[in-house]
Each structure stands twice: as C-alpha cells, then as structure tokens.
Amino acid sequence: MKTIHACAAFAATFALGSTALGGVLQLESFENYSVGSGAFEDLNGESHFLENYDDHTVVGDNWSVYFTNTGGTGFTDGDYHGVTDYTGGGISDAGGYTDGIQGYQMSDTDGMVTMTFDAVxxxxxxxxxLFVRSTGWESSDLIKITFGDTVLLDTTGLDIDDAAGSLGITEGAWTTLSGAGSGELVIEFASNSSTETAAFDNIQWTGVPAPGALALLGLAGLASRRRRR
Ligand SMILES: [Ca+2]
Ligand SMILES: [Ca+2]
Ligand SMILES: [Ca+2]
Structure with missing residues (x-):
C-alpha cells in the first residue's frame, strides 16, 4: 500500500513537472556537518534533548534528537552516534554512503533516541x-520511521534480522524507503550493542513549493492551458 501511495504521489508530481513545480524541496545528506573524532559521549544518562559535543554533530539545523532513558547507560559509555564518514560495519561493502561521503549513524544507544526533522x-x-548492519538484532531493538501519519518502517516487537525480509529491508545493504505524507519526519531507534548500527543518508522531501509565487504562477499556467483545450 505504501508503495502504491508513493507511486501515486510521484505520478502527480511528475504530471506537474513540466511546469517545474514538482521535485526535491529539501535534501539532507549530512555533508555539511563536522564528523566527530572517536566516540560521542554524553555523561547525562537521564531523558533529555542531546546536544553536540566537541566536534561531534548529533543535532543539526533542522533536526533535534531526544534521548529517553529506559534503564540503560545511554551515551555515558561513549558510542558511535551522529554524523559520520565511517564506512565500516558493512557500509563500504554496500558502496559507501548513497550521496556524498557522510551520513548519520545510530548505534548502541542503550535507551531510545527520537530524531525529529522539522516539517518542510x-x-x-x-x-x-537506510542501511541496517547485519548482526544479531533482538526484538527489544527498534527502528521506526514515520513521515507525518505515514509509517515507512516499524520493527516494534520484531527481531530485525529475522524479520528483515518481511519488513522490506536487507541487512548489510541500503534500502530506499519512500512514501506520501506531510509533517515531521521522526526516526526512533533503540539498541544495546555496538554492532547494532543503522545509518541514514540522502533524505529528500518532495512536492510542490507552497506558499510561493512560483507555485501560484505555475498553477495559473496549468489552469490557463486547460482552459484553452
Ligand atoms: Ca551523505
Ligand atoms: Ca551506549
Ligand atoms: Ca540488541
């Protein structure tokens, strides 16, 4: 169903494409942020919004990350989390990052992180x-991605490596997830092992710029062409 919705949305976008209305409104590829050296460390193990630490980029211009303590050690033990150019863990074998040389990695959160991108x-x-490392995930781990009301991926209660096929993802490879929707993009992640890694790259928000003169002019042009027929 999600795929069908996505196709319908993109068909509509491309139908307007000749007037330059559709297309990528915003891209987040994580290329323009500093990559921390070593592990990201946060000695606050309580639930709180994360902040960037030294040269580590964890939060950006248009996204925040909230840590929820679920009884674990969080980032107090130092974890590889945030913007990165690390290509180990199978990313190199999968061809590196899908746009540029950097992405965003989540790993060993020992708690829940909720990454929220502003609506566009x-x-x-x-x-x-999305890259999901091939390892022994358990059902207590979580990767959940929603765009507004649209659920792009939800591994709640599932053992990620056992359920990968039915979830439409492949361990050790990149999977493109897409869907129609609007509002905030929210990525939730929980794991308790340094080998349990997910990476993200090439996030594209698509649609019609609005409100804006270009959109209004374009729609007016479309309407006038229809009237002439
Ligand atoms: Ca990138
Ligand atoms: Ca940790
Ligand atoms: Ca685990």
Whole structure:
C-alpha cells in the first residue's frame, strides 16, 4: 500500500513537472556537518534533548534528537552516534554512503533516541536511504520511521534480522524507503550493542513549493492551458 501511495504521489508530481513545480524541496545528506573524532559521549544518562559535543554533530539545523532513558547507560559509555564518514560495519561493502561521503549513524544507544526533522512547507512525499548492519538484532531493538501519519518502517516487537525480509529491508545493504505524507519526519531507534548500527543518508522531501509565487504562477499556467483545450 505504501508503495502504491508513493507511486501515486510521484505520478502527480511528475504530471506537474513540466511546469517545474514538482521535485526535491529539501535534501539532507549530512555533508555539511563536522564528523566527530572517536566516540560521542554524553555523561547525562537521564531523558533529555542531546546536544553536540566537541566536534561531534548529533543535532543539526533542522533536526533535534531526544534521548529517553529506559534503564540503560545511554551515551555515558561513549558510542558511535551522529554524523559520520565511517564506512565500516558493512557500509563500504554496500558502496559507501548513497550521496556524498557522510551520513548519520545510530548505534548502541542503550535507551531510545527520537530524531525529529522539522516539517518542510509544501512537502507531500519523502524518501530516505537506510542501511541496517547485519548482526544479531533482538526484538527489544527498534527502528521506526514515520513521515507525518505515514509509517515507512516499524520493527516494534520484531527481531530485525529475522524479520528483515518481511519488513522490506536487507541487512548489510541500503534500502530506499519512500512514501506520501506531510509533517515531521521522526526516526526512533533503540539498541544495546555496538554492532547494532543503522545509518541514514540522502533524505529528500518532495512536492510542490507552497506558499510561493512560483507555485501560484505555475498553477495559473496549468489552469490557463486547460482552459484553452
Ligand atoms: Ca551523505
Ligand atoms: Ca551506549
Ligand atoms: Ca540488541
């Protein structure tokens, strides 16, 4: 169903494409942020919004990350989490990052992280590339991705490596997830092992810019062409 919705949305976008209305409204590829050296460390193990630490980029211009303590050690033990150019863990074998040389990695959170991207005006669709490391995930681990009301992936209660096929993802490879929707992009992640890694790259918000003169002019042009027929 999600795929069908995505196709319908993109068909509509491309139908308007000749007037330059559709397309990528915003791209987050994590290229323009500093990559921390060593592990990211946060000695606050309580639930709180994360902040960047030294040269580690964990939060960005248009996204926040909230840590929820679920009884674990969080980032007090130092974890490889945030913007990175690390290509170990199978990323190199999968061809590296899908756009540029950097992405965002989540790993060994020992608690839940909730990464929330601001809504993009006019966006009606979203796609992102997800890498899931091949390892022994358990049902207590979580990767959940929602765009507004649209669920792009939800591993709640599932053993990720056992359920990968039925979830439409492949361990040790990049999977493009896409869907129609609007509102905030929210990525939730929980794991308790340094080998349990997910990476994200090439997040594209697509749709019609609105409100804006270009959109209004374009729609007016479309309407006038229809009237002439
Ligand atoms: Ca990138
Ligand atoms: Ca940890
Ligand atoms: Ca685990």
């Amino acid at each position: 005006d006019g966006a009606t669709g979203l796609s992102l590339d």
